[in-house]
Amino acid sequence: MPSWVYGADRFEAHDKPREELKIDPELKLHTDADPGLDPVTYEVLRHRIWQINDEQFMTISRVSGSSIATEINDFNVGITDEVGDIVIMGSGIVWHCNGDQAIKWVLENRSENPGIADGDLFLTNDPWIHANHQNDVTVLQPIFYNGELFCWSLAAVHQVDVGGINPGSFCFNAPDVFSEGNVFPAMKIVEGGELRKDMEDLYLRRSRTPELLALDLRAFIASANVTKRRILEMVERYGASTVKAVMRRTMDESEMLLRERIKELPDGIWRSEEYQEQSMAGDRGVYAVRLAIEKKDDTLHFDFSASDEQAGMINSARGGSRGGATAIVLATLASDIPWAVGGIKRALKFNFKPGTVPCADYPGGVSAGSISGVYMVCNATIVAMAKMLSSSDKWRHKVISGSEGSWAVMYFAGIDQYGNPAVNIVMDALAAGIGARSWKDGDDTGGILEAPIGQMANVEYYESYYPFIYLYRREETDSGGAGMFRGGCGGCLGLMLHDTDVPFAWQWFVYGMGFPTSNGLCGGWPTKAVEAMILRGSNIQAHLDRSELPADVTELRGEHLLFQTKGAYEQVRQNGDIFHCYYQGGAGYGDPIDRDPERVLRDILNRWVSEEFAYEVYGVVLEHDKESVDLEATERRREEIRSFRREHSRTPQLEPAGEAVT
Amino acid sequence: MRFDEYLQLEDENIVCRKCGHVYCSKEENYKLYAREMVRNFTDVGLVNRPQHELMDRQVIFRQFFCPGCFTNIENETILADEGPIHDKQLT
Numbered sequence: 001m002p003s004w005v006y007g008a009d010r011f012e013a014h015d016k017p018r019e020e021l022k023i024d025p026e027l028k029l030h031t032d033a034d035p036g037l038d039p040v041t042y043e044v045l046r047h048r049i050w051q052i053n054d055e056q057f058m059t060i061s062r063v064s065g066s067s068i069a070t071e072i073n074d075f076n077v078g079i080t081d082e083v084g085d086i087v088i089m090g091s092g093i094v095w096h097c098n099g100d101q102a103i104k105w106v107l108e109n110r111s112e113n114p115g116i117a118d119g120d121l122f123l124t125n126d127p128w129i130h131a132n133h134q135n136d137v138t139v140l141q142p143i144f145y146n147g148e149l150f151c152w153s154l155a156a157v158h159q160v161d162v163g164g165i166n167p168g169s170f171c172f173n174a175p176d177v178f179s180e181g182n183v184f185p186a187m188k189i190v191e192g193g194e195l196r197k198d199m200e201d202l203y204l205r206r207s208r209t210p211e212l213l214a215l216d217l218r219a220f221i222a223s224a225n226v227t228k229r230r231i232l233e234m235v236e237r238y239g240a241s242t243v244k245a246v247m248r249r250t251m252d253e254s255e256m257l258l259r260e261r262i263k264e265l266p267d268g269i270w271r272s273e274e275y276q277e278q279s280m281a282g283d284r285g286v287y288a289v290r291l292a293i294e295k296k297d298d299t300l301h302f303d304f305s306a307s308d309e310q311a312g313m314i315n316s317a318r319g320g321s322r323g324g325a326t327a328i329v330l331a332t333l334a335s336d337i338p339w340a341v342g343g344i345k346r347a348l349k350f351n352f353k354p355g356t357v358p359c360a361d362y363p364g365g366v367s368a369g370s371i372s373g374v375y376m377v378c379n380a381t382i383v384a385m386a387k388m389l390s391s392s393d394k395w396r397h398k399v400i401s402g403s404e405g406s407w408a409v410m411y412f413a414g415i416d417q418y419g420n421p422a423v424n425i426v427m428d429a430l431a432a433g434i435g436a437r438s439w440k441d442g443d444d445t446g447g448i449l450e451a452p453i454g455q456m457a458n459v460e461y462y463e464s465y466y467p468f469i470y471l472y473r474r475e476e477t478d479s480g481g482a483g484m485f486r487g488g489c490g491g492c493l494g495l496m497l498h499d500t501d502v503p504f505a506w507q508w509f510v511y512g513m514g515f516p517t518s519n520g521l522c523g524g525w526p527t528k529a530v531e532a533m534i535l536r537g538s539n540i541q542a543h544l545d546r547s548e549l550p551a552d553v554t555e556l557r558g559e560h561l562l563f564q565t566k567g568a569y570e571q572v573r574q575n576g577d578i579f580h581c582y583y584q585g586g587a588g589y590g591d592p593i594d595r596d597p598e599r600v601l602r603d604i605l606n607r608w609v610s611e612e613f614a615y616e617v618y619g620v621v622l623e624h625d626k627e628s629v630d631l632e633a634t635e636r637r638r639e640e641i642r643s644f645r646r647e648h649s650r651t652p653q654l655e656p657a658g659e660a661v662t
Numbered sequence: 663m664r665f666d667e668y669l670q671l672e673d674e675n676i677v678c679r680k681c682g683h684v685y686c687s688k689e690e691n692y693k694l695y696a697r698e699m700v701r702n703f704t705d706v707g708l709v710n711r712p713q714h715e716l717m718d719r720q721v722i723f724r725q726f727f728c729p730g731c732f733t734n735i736e737n738e739t740i741l742a743d744e745g746p747i748h749d750k751q752l753t
Contacts, residue, residue, distance in 0.1 A: 523734035
């Protein structure tokens with residue numbers, strides 16, 4: 001259904017092939033590629049472009065003043081050809097590969113007015129053009145050589161706050177985009193090498209953290225400058241047509257390698273569903289993203305059209321969802337193929353139904369798109385891809401079970417220990433657990449598949465900049481999904497305020513609290529669902545007076561205040577209030593009672609699995625010394641589990657459904 | 663021909679790789695011929711609070727076992743009122 005807002009369809013971007021782009025003829029594109037490119041020059045320059053991409057990334061990290069870029073790596077950069085097809089993508093947040101859509105939109109909508117010229121930078125965060133949500137501000141740079149548009153650089157960095165009804169701009173109280181952070185549909189923020197003050201003011205005015213955005217804007221500019229300089233040095237030395245030929249061949253080779261792999265998989269259809277509870281504050285619904293991947297010959301077709309209708313603020317637009325699914329292909333089947341997305345994408349076809357959670361119509365709420373709609377797309381894709389790969393003897397080693405089921409974000413706002421206003425985000429969930437493989441356990445607190453170099457910030461960072469003390473940060477027992485191969489454990493944290501008398505507003509956004517959202521494969525179990533609470537007025541001070549740090553909130557007494565999945569501010573005070581949360585691990589692979597008992601013993605000794613869970617789910621019994629496995633008792637226990645399954649199961653085709661088994 | 667970790671195709675049928683149990687033809691949903699057990703997430707220790715505190719619909723843990731050897735061949739996290747997903751289909 002088209003948007004009811006007049007003219008909204010003009011901002012609906014698609015990944016168009018170059019021959020369909022309508023670009024002002026006054027803009028001259030450099031298209032000449034040397035057909036005689038030799039293999040040695042190709043390898044040298046392909047790696048040179050890779051190095052430039054690394055420097056592009058590092059420049060943002062070094063210049064930015066925001067922990068999101070300097071500590072967490074919640075950003076990414078890429079280099080494209082003259083029409084926006086990505087030659088190389090960095091290993092930050094991979095779903096920013098949807099930036100190609102933004103370049104194509106700028107070519108079609110900005111080439112005539114205000115024009116695209118040397119020295120310009122365009123800034124956009126419009127989810128209907130490409131962005132995952134408004135926080136993911138993207139800066140696009142056209143790079144010219146001898147008057148022709150030679151290529152583009154792109155950079156996308158999550159900004160702490162871009163406005164909207166809730167601090168941090170995950171607007172769980174917003175019924176639609178009009179109450180969310182500002183949407184900028186590509187504006188020329190730098191013109192001819194000069195930062196436009198009017199555009200910068202427009203950009204910063206609605207943010208609660210304009211100083212951080214202003215710093216990141218300089219980081220964008222610095223990164224663009226160094227990328228442009230390096231690209232032009234290479235072009236000067238080797239010739240424009242040679243470098244362009246390298247770009248073309250890099251994309252062609254990645255496409256060829258991926259298509260060869262896809263061709264080796266059996267033809268078929270694999271389906272998955274991913275749920276989210278609560279579409280905004282006060283809502284109690286459950287919403288599904290449904291995916292069917294059809295593999296035909298050398299192409300993968302991703303069909304999300306059976307997903308639920310858009311709701312609240314958890315949706316994403318088409319570009320973000322396409323980027324999310326592509327990111328999972330890159331992280332799994334194409335993990336060792338150069339990430340020349342301009343070639344990779346030719347083997348991937350997408351079908352979205354407008355008006356659904358992963359393809360919201362304007363003005364649907366999208367402020368949490370990255371960690372909601374896009375994330376659901378990612379999770380559904382991980383599972384469906386894994387099911388597909390498990391059918392191939394050759395490629396089943398690429399299987400990864402459901403990973404890091406949701407990305408929990410914790411926003412805080414208050415006055416810090418230095419008397420300054422403070423708004424920021426705790427991103428410990430970037431150390432969630434990764435799902436089990438078909439041949440090994442998942443990585444404990446290994447991170448997020450879509451963010452290969454994403455990381456949690458050091459405890460010392462938060463404690464020095466903000467009035468917090470980390471009471472604990474550790475891996476959570478029994479959080480790795482059970483299986484023949486175990487999912488990686490998720491983590492948890494406990495924080496208290498310190499050195500400030502001002503209460504802090506604490507905001508929480510996640511999904512997967514009512515049920516787990518890292519789902520297992522071939523009998524592997526899901527992870528444990530998310531938990532979050534404030535322990536009000538605890539007895540922590542008595543522990544600290546004895547120089548004792550608790551390892552878990554259960555060691556403390558106080559009033560339990562449990563969070564819903566979508567926000568609601570809670571005041572946290574320096575009077576014993578503790579914020580505690582656990583974020584999900586990865587899912588398991590294979591039947592848990594097929595797990596080597598010695599591996600379960602190792603898990604128990606490392607506190608990754610409790611003895612009780614080992615008995616109940618893995619069917620493993622320890623000797624009295626608790627340091628070795630009683631193999632005979634283990635085999636008896638596993639036979640008991642099989643008997644339980646035999647007695648309490650039914651055949652759906654033959655028998656009516658019964659009650660849940662306890 | 664491999665179908666997944668525990669299943670394979672033999673003569674156009676889906677068959678257990680461990681015990682040889684024959685489920686169905688390859689076009690059908692093997693889960694309908696498996697043994698199914700429904701559990702609540704709180705009962706298996708994966709959720710610590712009642713779902714009704716968060717949402718109006720119920721999401722369950724549905725397990726599928728081989729009718730021959732009772733290996734846990736697949737699981738679903740799924741809305742209670744939805745049938746088994748036809749998740750794997752070789753064409």
